[in-house]
Amino acid sequence: xxxxxxxxxxxxxxxxxxxxxxxxxxxxxxxxxxxxxxxxxxxxxxxxxxxxxxxxxxxxxxxxxxxxxxxxxxxxxxxxxxxxxxxxxxxxxxxxxxxxxxxxxxxxxxxxxxxxxxxxxxxxxxxxxxxxxxxxxxxxxxxxxxxxxxxxxxxxxxxxxxxxxxxxxxxxxxxxxxxxxxxxxxxxxxxxxxxxxxxxxxxxxxxxxxxxxxxxxxxxxxxxxxxxxxxxxxxxxxxxxxxxxxxxxxxxxxxxxxxxxxxxxxxxxxxxxxxxxxxxxxxxxxxxxxxxxxxxxxxxxxxxxxxxxxxxxxxxxxxxxxxxxxxxxxxxxxxxxxxxxxxxxxxxxxxxxxxxxxxxxxxxxxxxxxxxxxxxxxxxxxxxxxxxxxx
Numbered sequence: 001x002x003x004x005x006x007x008x009x010x011x012x013x014x015x016x017x018x019x020x021x022x023x024x025x026x027x028x029x030x031x032x033x034x035x036x037x038x039x040x041x042x043x044x045x046x047x048x049x050x051x052x053x054x055x056x057x058x059x060x061x062x063x064x065x066x067x068x069x070x071x072x073x074x075x076x077x078x079x080x081x082x083x084x085x086x087x088x089x090x091x092x093x094x095x096x097x098x099x100x101x102x103x104x105x106x107x108x109x110x111x112x113x114x115x116x117x118x119x120x121x122x123x124x125x126x127x128x129x130x131x132x133x134x135x136x137x138x139x140x141x142x143x144x145x146x147x148x149x150x151x152x153x154x155x156x157x158x159x160x161x162x163x164x165x166x167x168x169x170x171x172x173x174x175x176x177x178x179x180x181x182x183x184x185x186x187x188x189x190x191x192x193x194x195x196x197x198x199x200x201x202x203x204x205x206x207x208x209x210x211x212x213x214x215x216x217x218x219x220x221x222x223x224x225x226x227x228x229x230x231x232x233x234x235x236x237x238x239x240x241x242x243x244x245x246x247x248x249x250x251x252x253x254x255x256x257x258x259x260x261x262x263x264x265x266x267x268x269x270x271x272x273x274x275x276x277x278x279x280x281x282x283x284x285x286x287x288x289x290x291x292x293x294x295x296x297x298x299x300x301x302x303x304x305x306x307x308x309x310x311x312x313x314x315x316x317x318x319x320x321x322x323x324x325x326x327x328x329x330x331x332x333x334x335x336x337x338x339x340x341x342x343x344x345x346x347x348x349x350x351x352x353x354x355x356x357x358x359x360x361x362x363x364x365x366x367x368x369x370x371x372x373x374x375x376x377x378x379x380x381x382x383x384x385x386x387x388x389x390x391x
Contacts, residue, residue, distance in 0.1 A: 033075035040064045040089040050075045060089035063115025065139045091115075092140035102126040102149035112137050122149035125173035125197035154195035163187070163208040171195050181208035184232035184256035213254035222246070222267035232256060240267035243292035243316030269293075272314035280304045281327035290314050300327035303377070305350040329377030339363045340386040349373055359386035 033050040036043075038058055046056040054075045060066055069087040076082045091114035097105050100120055108118040116137040122128050130148035137143075151172035159165050163181040171177060178192045189206025196202055210231040218224045222240040229236055237251045248265025255261055269291035277283045281300040290296060291314060298310040308325015315321055328351035336342040340359040348355055356370040367384025374380055 033079065033081055036073060036081050036086070038069075038086045038088075040091050041087055052077055056081075058087040060087070061091075061115060063113070063136060063138050064089035064091040066090075090139045094137035094140055094142055097135055097142055098146075100147050100149070102151070103147050114139060118142075120147040122147070125152055126150060127152050152195075152197065152199045154199055154201055157193075157201070157205055160205055160208045162210075163206075165205075173197055173199070179206050184211050185209060186211050211254070211256060211258045213258055213260050216252070216260070216264055219265060219267045221269075222265075230254060238265050238267075243270055244268060245270050270314075270316065270318040272318055272320055275312075275320070275324055278306075278308075278324055278327045280329075281306070281325075283324075292316055292318070298325050303330055304328060305330045307351060328375055331373035331377055331379050334371070334379065334383055337365075337367075337383055337386045339388075340365065340384070342383075351375055357384050359384075362389055363387060364389050 033052070033054070035048060035050065036056065040061050041058045042061055044057045044059070046054045050056070052075055056073050056075075058071050058073065067088045067090045068085065070084040071087055073081040073083040073086070093114060094112040094116070096110070097108065097112065097118040099105075103120045103122050103126070105118050105120050108116050112118075114137050118135050120133050120135065126149040128147060129150045130145075132145045133147055135142045135144040151174075153170060153172045156169055157165060157171065157177060160179060160181070162185045163179055166178050166180070167175070173195045174197070176192055176194045179187060179190075181187050185208040187206050188209055190203035191206070193201045193203040193205070210233070212232075213230045213234075215228070215230055216224055216236055218227075219238060219240070221244045222238055225237050225239065226234075232254050234254045235251055236253075238246060238249075240246045244267040246265050247268055249262035250265070252260040252262045252264065272290045272292070272294070274288050275283055275290065275296060277286070278298060278300070281298060281304065284297045284299065285294075287296075293316075294314045295311040296314075298306060298308065298312065300306045304327040306325045307328055309322040310325065312324070313321040331349045331351075331353070333349055334342060334355055336345070337357060337359065340357060340363065343356045343358070351373055353373045354370055357365065357367070359365045363386035365384045365386055368381035369384075371379040371381040371383070
């Protein structure tokens with residue numbers, strides 16, 4: 001009986017709604033509907049008290065999706081909500097959030113229920129180049145675009161002059177670049193540099209400078225050209241002063257290992273021919289070896305006179321300035337004849353010296369006019385005499 005009454009009431013309400021064209025009849029407008037709560041939904045577009053004709057919209061909470069039912073419900077006649085079955089949402093949980101290359105996840109922990117959000121952030125040294133940083137668990141699936149992280153680039157490196165770098169660019173975090181220098185060049189600075197998380201290099205680009213060989217000293221009595229050059233591949237030449245002979249290589253080259261290709265030469269004096277002392281004489285120093293610029297003095301024994309030049313000098317071209325002289329006997333000193341004179345008046349008693357004689361006025365010479373000092377140390381003629389003229 002009671003069920004028949006309910007059916008009759010419903011038929012009347014349907015009839016009234018049909019007659020009223022779907023609008024809420026005036027007599028029911030003050031009546032209210034009870035609040036309609038649907039699990040896992042959010043109600044909007046209406047608020048209590050719910051009057052006849054109020055329209056409420058329902059959406060699934062974040063992380064849930066519609067399974068069945070209507071999103072819009074209307075309060076009718078202050079007694080019921082029209083619009084079909086209520087909205088039902090599916091809210092299945094998710095598994096662990098997916099891993100993203102070069103990124104970490106934070107802001108969420110298990111269990112990962114529907115609506116859970118996880119934040120992704122690129123690791124240190126990487127930057128975002130695409131995708132999203134938030135993923136949400138929506139009905140058993142993680143929604144949102146995958147974060148794309150790329151290594152932070154560092155500025156382009158310049159290859160050092162006379163060197164190379166490995167690997168070639170471009171370079172990004174955390175790559176390590178190694179520098180090497182060509183043969184004969186030394187590295188000044190760090191041998192490697194690393195692209196850091198902030199996009200800068202850990203060390204500046206080094207330089208490659210020529211290997212240096214030990215400083216060379218000019219040989220005694222010589223010079224080197226150029227002075228002070230010690231770099232790789234530099235060629236240094238040696239020249240001896242006049243009168244000196246080069247013993248060794250005339251040039252050396254600085255090699256890649258920092259050594260010279262040859263030892264530095266020496267400059268030794270040129271040697272002059274051996275001298276033989278003159279008969280009845282001596283040499284000082286006595287020899288036997290003489291070299292530039294030695295001087296040799298020639299002396300004769302007592303009673304002998306030097307015919308030649310002393311001292312002699314060993315010259316830059318290896319020859320003597322003069323030949324060795326000879327020692328010849330000295331003739332006895334001669335005095336002018338009585339009442340006469342000699343020319344020259346003194347000296348002149350060496351080999352081939354000639355002395356002439358004259359008599360005073362009123363005196364007559366008896367004997368030779370002159371005399372010559374001979375090689376055997378005797379005079380060719382005796383001193384003449386001067387006798388008074390007879391009147």
